[in-house]
Structure formats: structure tokens, C-alpha cells
Amino acid sequence: MFSDFPGRYQDWNATNPMELFEAPIIKTESTPKAHICRHLSQESRGCGHLVLWLDCDREGENICFEVIECTGFHSKDGKKVYRARFSSVAEKDILKAMNNLVEPNKNEALAVDARQEIDLKVGVAFTRFQTSYFSGKYGNLDSRVISYGPCQTPTLGFCVQRHLQITTFKPEKFWVLHPYIMHKGYELKLDWGRRRLFDSDVTLMFQNFVKDAGVLKVTGISEKQETKGRPTGLNTVNLLKVASSALGFGPQLAMQLAERLYTQGFISYPRTESTAYPSSFDYKGTLDALVRNPVWGDYVRQLLSDGYHKPRSGTDAGDHPPITPICSATEDMLGHDMWKLYQYVCQHFLGTLSPDCKYSRINVEFESGGESFHCVGQHVLAKGFTSIMPWLAVTEINIPQFAEGQKIDISRVEIDEGSTRPPDYLTESELISLMEKNGIGTDASIPVHINNICERNFVQVQAGRRLVPTALGISLIRGYQCIDPDLCLPDIRSFIEQQIGLVAKGQADSSLVVQHVIQQFMRKFSYFVEKIENMDALFEAEFSPLSESGRVLSKCGSCLRYMKHISSQPSRLYCGTCEEIYYTPQKGTIKLYKELTCPLDNFELLIFSMAGPDGKSFPFCPYCYNNPPFEGIDQLFGSGKSAAAANLGKGGGMPCFLCPHPTCQHSMISRGVCACPECEGTLVLDPISAPKWRLYCNMCNCLVALPEGAHKISTTRERCPECDSTILEVDFNKKNTPLKDGATSYAGCILCDELLHSLVEMKHGKSFFRRRGRGRRGRGGRGGGRNAKKQDPKMSFRDF
């Protein structure tokens, strides 16, 4: 199920964002077509007991109650509801859970509902307000949505904070004293006890002391055995950090790869917080599965024969076991990227079962001219787990033997000059650590938040997977900082978590908590709206006003003056006289369409072309596209669910190919040819596709190539008497006309006319042969669209 505002709150222009805080929230089935609720209800018929085996976290508890709701179990007498508590699906754990059933925890479920409501209201209200405010004012913001969220905004905050540290950093010079010695054939550079000084004169003074002394005395030698511990079990956050820092995979990609490895049975469930293996974990079974691996087979065999080490304890978050390999694989089976990730999961798993790494560390202390110096040597005694995770290996540092009290000549004393340096931009891996530490997001959502701030163009991933904030990201965070710094601090998330924690523990009433939190945010919101000019001052310095943006493109139908096209996202037209914005289809190019105008509103028509060789182009009227003049068009096309609607950008709008205008030469009525064989749409003639003339569907991706090389192909007002398709007029090229005696002009139905039919070719569309056409739709502007179910057995695309 998912929560959203009711339909009447969906229109950005008609809803004041402030109203959203007090709006009702409705829950609907996320995938209504899957009929999950109906299915559960049917399955539960005739059952006396319901045992809920969902994930054992708050979200899982919340789903328990959705299931109870679907089955209607709570209201039926004598029927009992149980909850199984388990964190591993080993037989032993399942039996234990079955024998210790408990009741589902309503408070935990309510806490999730509370969080959903708070996040939705706060996020949507702020997002709508700041998006409308800024994109209505500036032309080069380069983001369709200027979103706000209690997780994504503090995430951006971390990146901008680092940026500000870098830009405000003042470097300072420092000096370091380094004596050099030759000892038993080694030249050694010794480190200074004072590390560094910020005064060159004082450093020079010390240099003279040491030079004058000329010798160093060994004042102490200590040797210690050190241990570098093997890792604990692998959880999601650690996998993501390694994937970003060592493999170069962003968190989003890493999760996708991990998910595929999981669904294909190569690794265990990849979303877990736990680093502790369950007590029932079958180490030997997992090792056995890897023994035939060509790369680590030998290592695994050795672990099995020498006896593997029991892993370090780690933390058990009670959700899922750590991420481990399930079965053996090779690079050929997985492909490069999945293999890299799988390889890491295996290496990490074997690492957890390997011995610790042991090494000795020798520290030699020296004295000269009153100053102390030292050098360090390292010697690995047992590689342990670092032999399977070689990038963590301890480096050997060889130093010669010294004896306490020994005096050694100094060969030279140098001063190295350096200067303090600002930190670098945050790496993804560092950001993930910060998010985890501050409780921002979860294992599953951390990648999403990082991806969001990239997609909205608030930050950019640069070399070394470092996150560099953009002017937009910086202006936003600096804006929050001067209006209400809470808005971009991680505490905003902890506050919400802490409040719903009270609900989960039954210490506070859910609706009272929600009411309280929402009221707090309403106050923050109205203060933010009141002070938005403080943030705007920063935007003014970075971005250009709409009136100065874009280039002159087409005439406005109301004032008949030229409007400007602003091509940065979101692409739109701006009429400076009317001060109106008209959004255009997104992600494509926009040109003037022969200075033709729309008969309904006088706006000049534009032509939009999607990228790629098979990209559709279609004419649209800027006014109609934003304000469909015919009822139901926006619902028909603007659901946002279909690929076609998504490609058309904002709301789907109404391009001319959907317009039921009866006489305009660009409408669906004039341009439509026949029913789409794939969907409920209509195939229309692409007006600027010459010389590769084609038809495309106004609803789906279906594409039909028409006779190539024709001079001109146009629709006529005639209909095919057999199938009601529009008769096409084709003007063939003299050189390659298929007509007798070099004739070039021809008219016919592409379905029923043998010659034309033989010249068309289906480009996109798979289930093509099974479907039958249903006659041309949209006739006379009535009964069009998806309600037309006219069947005509004569008409078939079978021979395409």
C-alpha cells in the first residue's frame, strides 16, 4: 500500500502547500493490478488462524496490519492472529519462531504510519513551495524539481558543509625537521617528535641544534606485537562503501548488482544492518559451496582442512543475516560488474572466517641537540585474513637493527616545507558513513537519497566518486542556514525518529504525536515562506531571472508578442508580457513549426523531437499542451504511468496528436491513420519524418515505417471503405517509384491496399501478430480514446 493526498490536492496550482499539512492521507494498493489484497482475502477464506511471517522490523509490523486488514481476520470471531519473530530462515530458527508465536505489535505499525504521514506532508509542502517559487523566477536552475526532504536535504547538507570548509579554508605554512642517517646499509629519514612547527625561524634554530650535535643517540627501542582484526560479517552499508571506494560503483548501481546476485541465487539477501552471523549459520556448508571456485578454491580447502575461525561477534540488528555467498560462480556467468561485487562478497566472507593478521611493530627513539626523533619498522608475522583481502595487508617496513645507547652520525638535516591543506570533497563512501552515523536513511534508502541529490542536480559525482555540490545545491543549503538551519541539519530526522519511537514503544498516542510534529513543521513552513527572500537573495546572485533567460522562439496567442524558450530543465516558454510560463515536453529539441498557429488560441505551433533515430516528433500548441481544452485529455494521457506520458514530461499535456479538433490539419482527427495494433492508441503520421516517413502511436512506442524515399506522404479526408483507416496520399520519387510507367502519385489504405501494405514495415511492437486492429478511432471527435471497442474482423495487421 502507499500513502498519498487525495486527488483534489494533486494540482500544484490549485493547492496552497500550507493546506497539505492538514489534508487527509489516503492509502491505496501500490500495484492494484496484482490484486494482492483480493488474493490474500481469498486465501484466508476458511482459515482459523493467521500467522504473520513478515520481516521483523517496524515496516514489517506495519505490513502485518495491512495483511490483517485484507484478510479481515480481526473482525471475525474465533479467528486468531499470530506473529512469528525470526531473523534467519534456518530450519532451527523457523521452528523456534513457530513454537514461540507472539501477537503483532500495533504500536510499531502505527509508528510507521506516523512517519509516512509526517514525511509526506513536510516533504511535499516544502518541495512544491520552493519549486514553484524559484522555477517561476529563474530560468537557468537546471532542475525540474527543487525537492526538500528530511533525509535528502541533510544529505545534501553534508556535501555543502564540506564545500564551505574547503572554500573558507586558510592554508598555513609549516616546517618539518628531518635528520638522515646511514646505518647498516640503509638510509633512513627520521621523523621529528614535534611533528611540525608553524614558525620557520624556530625550526631553523632546532635544525642548528641538531647540526651542531652531529650525532643521534638511540634512547629507546620498543617492539610490540600488533593485531589487525578480521572483519565482521558484511552488511549493506559496508558493501556500499567498498563498492564506491574500491570498485567504483555508485550506491545505486551497487544495490542493483547486489539485488541481481541475490535474485539469481549467488548471494544472500543484500539489505541488512547486521554484521553478526546467526548462531545457526552453516559456515561449513557455505565454504563447501565455494570449494570448487577456480579463484579461491585452494584458500577455501585450506580453511576447511586447517579449521576455520569463528567470526568476530559483530552486531545483530535482528533483521537479516550478513551478506554471504550462496553458491559458486565464475566471471563468465556473471559479467564484469556483478563478478566484481560477488568477488568482494566472497573475499569478505572468507575474511571473516580467517585468522587475524599479526605483525610486529618496532619503534626506535633518538635524541639529538635536545630534540627527539623516531623511526618505525613493521614486520608481518602472519598474514591471516589479509591474504584473501590483500588490499588490507600490512606493509613491511624494514629498518636496520639498533642498540640502546648507540650513537649514530647524522648525514644531513633537512627542513621540509609544507602547508596545511583543506579537506577534499566528500567521497560517497564518507557520505554513507555520515548518513549512517546520523541515522539518515536506511540500508535500502541511503542509495536512493544520494541518487536523488544527484538527479536533482544539487551535487555532481566527480573523479574518485567525490560529491561536489552545484551552485543550486549550495544556494539551497546556505538559504536554509540563514532562514532556519534546522531544516538542513540531521537532527530533523532524529527528531522525527525520536517522536515516532514514542509511538512504537506505546509511550505516546499516535495521532497526538503526528499532530504535534505536523504543527511544529507548519510553523517552520510559514516562517520559511515568510523569509524566503533571504534565500532568494542567494539565488539572485547565482541565477538569471526568467525575463533574461532563454531565446526568442514563438508568438504568444494572447498578446501576440514573442515568447522565450528556456531550454534548461524544466524546458518551458516564458511570455514576458503576460508573465506566463508554458511548460513544453521535456528531453528533446523544440523548434518553430512553420509559423503555423493553433486555431483554438492563436499560439504558434512548435514541433518537439525526441532524441535518437526512432524518436518521435510531434507538433504541439504551448497553450493547449498546458491547458488541454477538451475534457478528459489530461486523464487520458497524463497518468504518468505509461512510458509515452513520462517522455512527454510535465503532466503529459495535450500534443496535437491527441487533439480531437475536427478540422485543424494537425489534430488526431486529421493525422490519425488507424488503430494501434499494440494498445488503445491511434497511429498518426509523423509530420517531419521525411524521407523516412513513418507512423507512430500516440499512446505507446509502436512505430511503423512507411515507403522510404517518398517525396511526400500526407493524410487525406478519405476513409477506407473496408476498414475505416485514413487514406494516405503518397508522392513517390521518380527514381524509385514502384508504380508503372514512372508514375509517382498514389493514394490508398496502408492496410487494405496491396501495394502500400507491401511497403510498410513494423518497427517497434512485439505482440503484434496476435492482436487485431479495431478500426480507426477518434472519428468526428466523439467516442474516441480508450472507450472505442469496435471490432472489425476484416482488419488485421497479420501480414505486416
Add this chain to the structure above:
DNA sequence: GCAAGGTC
């Protein structure tokens, strides 16, 4: 067009 949390 919007949040964060799940999920194959």
C-alpha cells in the same frame, strides 16, 4: 512534478 520506506 513532490517524501521515505519497502520491494524481485
